[in-house]
Amino acid sequence: MPDFQFLSNTLPRGASPDRVRLGMEQWADAIAQEGDPTLAAISGELMAIPDGRRLFEAVFGNSPYLTLCMTRDPRFALDLVTRGGDAVQADIMASLAALRAAPADGADIGRGLRTAKRRMALTVALADIAGDWPLERVTGALSSFADAAIGVAAASALRGAAAAGHIELAHPDDPERESGLVILGMGKLGAGELNYSSDVDLIILFDPERMRTREPDRLLHDVVRLTRNLVKLLEERTAEGNVFRIDLRLRPDPGSTPVALSVMAAEIYYESLGQNWERAAMIKARPVAGDLATGRQFLARLQPYVWRKSLDFAAIQDIHSIKRQINAHRGGGKIAVAGHNVKLGRGGIREIEFFAQTQQLIWGGRQPELRRRGTLEALQALTALGHVAKATLRDLAESYAFLRRTEHRLQMIDDEQTHSLPDDAQGLEEMAAFMGFDDVAAFSAEVERHLRQVETHYARLFEDSPQLAATGTVAGNLVFTGSEADPETIRTLAGLGFKSPDTVDAAVRGWHHGRYRAMRSARARELLTELMPVLLSALAKTADPDATLRNFDSFLSALPAGVQLFSMFHANPQLLELVAEIMGGAPRLAQHLSRKPTILDSVLTGDFFSAPPPPEALKTELERLVGPAEALEEALDITRRWAHDRQFQVGVQLLRRFLPPRAAAIAFSNIADAALKALHPVVEAEFVRNHGRFAGAGMTCIALGKLGGREMTPTSDLDLIFVYDTPAGLEASDGPRPLPPSQYFARLSQRLINAVTAQTAEGRLFEVDMRLRPSGAKGPIASSLKAFIQYHEEAAWTWEHMALTRARVVFGPEDLWRRVEAVIRQTLTRQRNPGVLLRDVADMRARLDAEHHSNFVWEVKYMRGGQVDIDFIAQYLQLRHAHAHPGILSTNTRTALRALRDNGLLAAPVADGLIAALDLWQGVQSVLRLTIEGFFGAEREAEVTEGLEKTLAAVGGAADVTALKEKIQATAAAVHGHFRDLVENPARDLPAKDDE
Numbered sequence: 001m002p003d004f005q006f007l008s009n010t011l012p013r014g015a016s017p018d019r020v021r022l023g024m025e026q027w028a029d030a031i032a033q034e035g036d037p038t039l040a041a042i043s044g045e046l047m048a049i050p051d052g053r054r055l056f057e058a059v060f061g062n063s064p065y066l067t068l069c070m071t072r073d074p075r076f077a078l079d080l081v082t083r084g085g086d087a088v089q090a091d092i093m094a095s096l097a098a099l100r101a102a103p104a105d106g107a108d109i110g111r112g113l114r115t116a117k118r119r120m121a122l123t124v125a126l127a128d129i130a131g132d133w134p135l136e137r138v139t140g141a142l143s144s145f146a147d148a149a150i151g152v153a154a155a156s157a158l159r160g161a162a163a164a165g166h167i168e169l170a171h172p173d174d175p176e177r178e179s180g181l182v183i184l185g186m187g188k189l190g191a192g193e194l195n196y197s198s199d200v201d202l203i204i205l206f207d208p209e210r211m212r213t214r215e216p217d218r219l220l221h222d223v224v225r226l227t228r229n230l231v232k233l234l235e236e237r238t239a240e241g242n243v244f245r246i247d248l249r250l251r252p253d254p255g256s257t258p259v260a261l262s263v264m265a266a267e268i269y270y271e272s273l274g275q276n277w278e279r280a281a282m283i284k285a286r287p288v289a290g291d292l293a294t295g296r297q298f299l300a301r302l303q304p305y306v307w308r309k310s311l312d313f314a315a316i317q318d319i320h321s322i323k324r325q326i327n328a329h330r331g332g333g334k335i336a337v338a339g340h341n342v343k344l345g346r347g348g349i350r351e352i353e354f355f356a357q358t359q360q361l362i363w364g365g366r367q368p369e370l371r372r373r374g375t376l377e378a379l380q381a382l383t384a385l386g387h388v389a390k391a392t393l394r395d396l397a398e399s400y401a402f403l404r405r406t407e408h409r410l411q412m413i414d415d416e417q418t419h420s421l422p423d424d425a426q427g428l429e430e431m432a433a434f435m436g437f438d439d440v441a442a443f444s445a446e447v448e449r450h451l452r453q454v455e456t457h458y459a460r461l462f463e464d465s466p467q468l469a470a471t472g473t474v475a476g477n478l479v480f481t482g483s484e485a486d487p488e489t490i491r492t493l494a495g496l497g498f499k500s501p502d503t504v505d506a507a508v509r510g511w512h513h514g515r516y517r518a519m520r521s522a523r524a525r526e527l528l529t530e531l532m533p534v535l536l537s538a539l540a541k542t543a544d545p546d547a548t549l550r551n552f553d554s555f556l557s558a559l560p561a562g563v564q565l566f567s568m569f570h571a572n573p574q575l576l577e578l579v580a581e582i583m584g585g586a587p588r589l590a591q592h593l594s595r596k597p598t599i600l601d602s603v604l605t606g607d608f609f610s611a612p613p614p615p616e617a618l619k620t621e622l623e624r625l626v627g628p629a630e631a632l633e634e635a636l637d638i639t640r641r642w643a644h645d646r647q648f649q650v651g652v653q654l655l656r657r658f659l660p661p662r663a664a665a666i667a668f669s670n671i672a673d674a675a676l677k678a679l680h681p682v683v684e685a686e687f688v689r690n691h692g693r694f695a696g697a698g699m700t701c702i703a704l705g706k707l708g709g710r711e712m713t714p715t716s717d718l719d720l721i722f723v724y725d726t727p728a729g730l731e732a733s734d735g736p737r738p739l740p741p742s743q744y745f746a747r748l749s750q751r752l753i754n755a756v757t758a759q760t761a762e763g764r765l766f767e768v769d770m771r772l773r774p775s776g777a778k779g780p781i782a783s784s785l786k787a788f789i790q791y792h793e794e795a796a797w798t799w800e801h802m803a804l805t806r807a808r809v810v811f812g813p814e815d816l817w818r819r820v821e822a823v824i825r826q827t828l829t830r831q832r833n834p835g836v837l838l839r840d841v842a843d844m845r846a847r848l849d850a851e852h853h854s855n856f857v858w859e860v861k862y863m864r865g866g867q868v869d870i871d872f873i874a875q876y877l878q879l880r881h882a883h884a885h886p887g888i889l890s891t892n893t894r895t896a897l898r899a900l901r902d903n904g905l906l907a908a909p910v911a912d913g914l915i916a917a918l919d920l921w922q923g924v925q926s927v928l929r930l931t932i933e934g935f936f937g938a939e940r941e942a943e944v945t946e947g948l949e950k951t952l953a954a955v956g957g958a959a960d961v962t963a964l965k966e967k968i969q970a971t972a973a974a975v976h977g978h979f980r981d982l983v984e985n986p987a988r989d990l991p992a993k994d995d996e
Helices: 017-034 037-048 050-060 064-072 074-083 085-101 106-129 135-163 216-235 263-272 276-282 292-306 313-324 349-363 375-384 390-414 425-434 440-460 487-496 501-512 522-540 545-558 563-571 573-585 587-595 597-603 615-626 632-655 661-691 741-757 785-794 798-804 814-828 834-852 867-881 893-902 908-931 938-943 946-955 961-988
Strands: 181-185 200-206 260-262 286-290 698-704 718-725 782-784 808-811
Touching: 017 037, 017 050, 017 064, 017 074, 037 050, 037 074, 050 064, 050 106, 064 074, 064 106, 064 390, 074 085, 074 106, 085 106, 085 135, 106 135, 106 216, 106 390, 135 181, 135 200, 135 216, 135 286, 135 390, 181 292, 200 216, 200 263, 216 260, 260 263, 263 292, 276 292, 276 349, 286 292, 349 375, 349 390, 349 440, 375 390, 390 425, 390 440, 425 440, 487 501, 487 522, 501 522, 501 545, 522 545, 522 563, 522 573, 545 573, 545 587, 563 573, 563 597, 573 587, 573 597, 573 632, 587 597, 587 632, 587 908, 597 632, 615 632, 615 661, 632 661, 632 908, 661 698, 661 741, 661 808, 661 908, 698 741, 698 814, 718 741, 718 785, 718 814, 741 782, 782 785, 785 798, 785 814, 798 814, 798 834, 798 867, 808 814, 834 867, 834 961, 867 893, 867 908, 867 961, 893 908, 908 946, 908 961, 946 961
Parallel strands: 200 260, 718 782
Antiparallel strands: 181 200, 181 286, 698 718, 698 808
16 A cells, blocks of 8 residues: 555545535546546545545545646646655656756647646645645745746746847856846745745846847837746636736836836836835845846845935834834724635734834844845844844744635635635635634634734834824725735725725825825835825815825826925824815816915915905005016016915815805905006016107006906906007107007007916916907907097997996006096996897897807806896896986996895895895806816716815805705796896887887
8 A cells, every 4th residue: 555645634624515525526537537547546545544535525625726636637646645745846846947948839838837836736735734844845835836937937938039039048058047037036935935826926127238139229128028928928827727927016116117127227216216115025035037146136236225224213214104004903802703814904914024024124234134035034033133022923923824824725725816714604614624623613713813913913013103194084004015905905995985995096006106206205205104194084085085186196296396295294284184175176276286386385374364465455465576577577477476376375265165255256356456457567668668658648457247347256267458548649659669559559458468368387377358349359459548439339239338337447547547437437327228228138148048058057157047147137227227327337246236226226125136146156156167177068067076066055055965956946047037027028028119
């Protein structure tokens, strides 16, 4: 009888009798198909031994994958049980050496690798299940096999690249030697601690000085192709399975770099942008295949990066933050065994690894004895040097062995890279059996004991290190280190309210990789790590956290530097909350903040949230800033910076409801007034140098529309008219390049318009609309006072006089100012034919509705019953009655409605209803203009986020957005009813020809 191996009365029982029965049937069929009496006899002898049958039951009853390995290759399985793990492992490794040495096509190599992988999987599993190999032997065997398999794939890929003419091999019979191809094993492979069904973490580099090529300019492209071929050979899954899943995400900045990098590029990255967690990862780095000598030289050059002889306080804080990103529970609270992740969960394997690595980073620069790749080796070295107590080492080593064994058994079941215990009762029962426990209760108690033991020791690392900034705001992990998303972090992000936590995780990892300028300094990244809990908590408090994070990501991408800003956030968490609110609710403000993050300094001043200064104070403030400017371009930039900063302040106050919409509209209008008043003399002075002046002449700027009525929103255009007057007899200006009056003031006006609208490095100040000037787009840019009077007496349309009700002089010589105002007043107080006026107003509103009709609930300007209807009512009634009641004239619609009411020209209930509607429309419109960029129609309703809905509801005085929409519809219906009563119906009742 053969001397069978792996037989023991401690083998786990078969958890599933059904699987045992099915496995036995499949085994019998497999033996029969071999048709070898000797093989059948050996199988029968093994089955006849109680421990032999127990071995079959342990495999078939617990692992469909191992059952497949045995029944697919019964001859090998019996050879393994007959000869033992050590001898068979040696044969498998020899087969890989032969496969590497003998050139073959990719299909043959792939088939050979997959067969070797399946056999090694069965060998390691039986040695583990039977207790023949300790943990170090199991992980060592898996790691050695991975090294050899990757070497086979590397040799094949190098031969393929050489055959294609991309490279020349220094040693065709030994392709990897002196090839310049560096393959670093990372993580558990690098440490020689590979999991049973682990992904393999690799970094693939190449040395252009060693890699021979005739086309050096194409070398990167060719090595990337070689890498893809290598990975395909290992990853490709056939009916025989695959060899390994390859993970290349531990390379420098994997989101923006090719799958293979030059050694120089990698060195530059690590020395300039490498993070502390990447230093921790490089502790385990080991050349596993390719040009091993070049790989060792590369790692030797990185030693000063990985092992710093001295660490400043910030670096130590960042290392502490790596471990403090895990939400360490200091005892108490039950750990749910069902579904627990034994690698990444509380008390899991990663906490043991971080326990060792973080201390290695701090002490290893001065104590070379700590530079160990293996976790247990590192713990032993830390203990020997007095950094870890012997009892702690004993506990952690015991728990590490148990948790790794548990992890391996989980992965043996179906050859899946899983780390989580089953979350159902039956699954836990089967897992308990596979681990050799009599029942679930005993298994669960042992699991919890080890998890609690690890978490207790891990938590003690926190006792001497300060908490992360505002850690208490987040319950759960916030780990953004390593190459893979942390499941607990994903759950934490989802719990915070992010709908796409994977996207959030990817974005934050991008920040840590230094892809943006603001993140390129180590200090900026360290501060960001400290801020992460309070940052994500602040972003999550907005109504659409995902959109807010995207805006914050854009904000970071535009920052020139990050240290100052992050330091400010660190010292003032409430400032971060404001930024989050802006990012979540006001992209226009966010855009300005991105261009000028230093404006946040002003937010911290005591008067930022005070009421905006009065017009004269604004004018004086800007004139003082513009005064020293030596050139027009400098004055333009100063004006833009000042206006945008002031608009930002008003916008923030509006967003946070420190300022009601009506007051915000006045403030926005005052800013525009001040900018026009400050720029005009600067533009005029430059113009005068070339063209001189007209003695005794002057020009006024007249604002109409929202600026004229002081009702501006954050995006309003400036509706302007320029009117000039020159003394009789002056035919040309007195400068070196004289111009006649019409050309002079037209060009001067155009220069001012250009100064306002030009796009500079500081952006655009305002858009200007000149279509309301006499004769519209066809008329001159600037009108003489005489032409202005004549036009409005003889040629102006009714709609132009309606627009004139909001005309307000912004600047100009006092005498001309008074005369222009008198002309406007005379025009508006002229007695009109009521029928003609009524019909004109009704027709104009009908044409406007045909052009802009909308039933979109947020289009409060053009919807029937919206702002246009209210404006038309006020303007119509002013033109209708101003001849008898000049006191009703006002450029501001709200004031005009009140005057019409007070003069008995509009019923009080109607006037009050229109005023309330106007306040509602202006409030909604101001918020929408602040938060939604560009044209806003029904097709963009999705941009009205939950947060914006809440803001709109608050501004509109409604309980929620549903109530607000109902209020909007009811208000619009009421206003439209008033418009019909006052304009449409009376106009419809007019005779065909108005003879009045």
